[in-house]
Amino acid sequence: MITTDRAIAAYLGLAIGDALGATVEFMTPREIAAQYRVHDTLRGGGWLHLKPGQVTDDTTMSLALGNAILAQGRVDALAAAQAFDAWMRAKPVDIGNTVRRNLLRFRRTGDPEAPYSDHDAGNGAAMRVLPVALATFGQAEETVRAACRVQAHVTHHSALSDAACECLALMVQDALRGAGKNHLLHQHAHPLVARHPEFGFRAVRQIGNPSGYIVDTIQAVFQSFFDTDDFRTCLIDVVNRGGDADTTGAIAGMLAGALYGMVEMPAAWLKTLDEDIRRSCETQALALLPAG
Numbered sequence: 001m002i003t004t005d006r007a008i009a010a011y012l013g014l015a016i017g018d019a020l021g022a023t024v025e026f027m028t029p030r031e032i033a034a035q036y037r038v039h040d041t042l043r044g045g046g047w048l049h050l051k052p053g054q055v056t057d058d059t060t061m062s063l064a065l066g067n068a069i070l071a072q073g074r075v076d077a078l079a080a081a082q083a084f085d086a087w088m089r090a091k092p093v094d095i096g097n098t099v100r101r102n103l104l105r106f107r108r109t110g111d112p113e114a115p116y117s118d119h120d121a122g123n124g125a126a127m128r129v130l131p132v133a134l135a136t137f138g139q140a141e142e143t144v145r146a147a148c149r150v151q152a153h154v155t156h157h158s159a160l161s162d163a164a165c166e167c168l169a170l171m172v173q174d175a176l177r178g179a180g181k182n183h184l185l186h187q188h189a190h191p192l193v194a195r196h197p198e199f200g201f202r203a204v205r206q207i208g209n210p211s212g213y214i215v216d217t218i219q220a221v222f223q224s225f226f227d228t229d230d231f232r233t234c235l236i237d238v239v240n241r242g243g244d245a246d247t248t249g250a251i252a253g254m255l256a257g258a259l260y261g262m263v264e265m266p267a268a269w270l271k272t273l274d275e276d277i278r279r280s281c282e283t284q285a286l287a288l289l290p291a292g
């Protein structure tokens with residue numbers, strides 16, 4: 001079944017990209033090349049001193065959100081905020097500044113929706129959009145977009161973050177239906193750039209050292225995703241750009257997993273990925289997809 005295979009590959013791709021990129025987070029491409037020539041192994045380390053195959057907030061927040069969606073039977077703002085709050089209390093290895101600030105605000109106010117701010121255009125909502133894409137698979141486009149915003153606004157309430165989250169979820173869904181890369185480019189990536197020219201990733205420099213700003217992140221991910229032709233090359237290309245490499249790796253891994261499926265998943269990476277995380281990703285991908 002192409003859809004379930006690709007859904008599992010998307011979730012494992014997210015986790016593998018996170019684990020691969022975390023080693024070189026905050027490094028420049030030059031520093032990465034000096035240390036590793038090409039970083040292409042799940043070796044752990046990095047500024048978080050991770051074990052090989054260990055993941056960070058990108059994957060664990062996605063799993064927390066997915067569990068909340070499964071418990072509620074839908075994408076619910078309060079349930080998502082409570083799940084993220086419980087996740088933060090459990091002392092995750094890493095947490096973004098915007099996530100922390102708006103979860104502390106939720107603790108104070110009980111309001112699961114962050115106030116609108118153009119300054120909150122980080123990549124923290126986009127990195128965890130996959131469970132929403134899976135849970136709303138087969139629903140109307142407007143329903144999918146609204147569900148993306150519900151989960152995003154718990155911590156990131158910004159037009160650019162929203163646009164990226166919605167675009168990524170719709171891309172994943174079309175890839176699960178068997179769409180090819182050209183379709184994803186013309187139906188989703190180009191329309192995103194048409195609406196928000198900031199995201200333009202063609203005819204701009206090769207993005208190196210991408211920051212956590214959603215525009216930098218999407219530009220780097222789209223350059224790697226659209227300019228490579230297999231899962232492994234895509235992920236190596238994006239994480240060796242350094243910067244917010246765990247998150248660019250996670251998002252690129254999600255897209256490439258959804259596009260290429262399990263057949264392209266490198267066995268060595270899959271074997272090194274944290275066993276509990278691997279099982280949770282596989283289980284959740286199947287549970288989130290609507291039956292039938």
Ligand SMILES: [Mg+2]
Pocket residue numbers: 056057058094246247
């Ligand atoms: Mg991270």
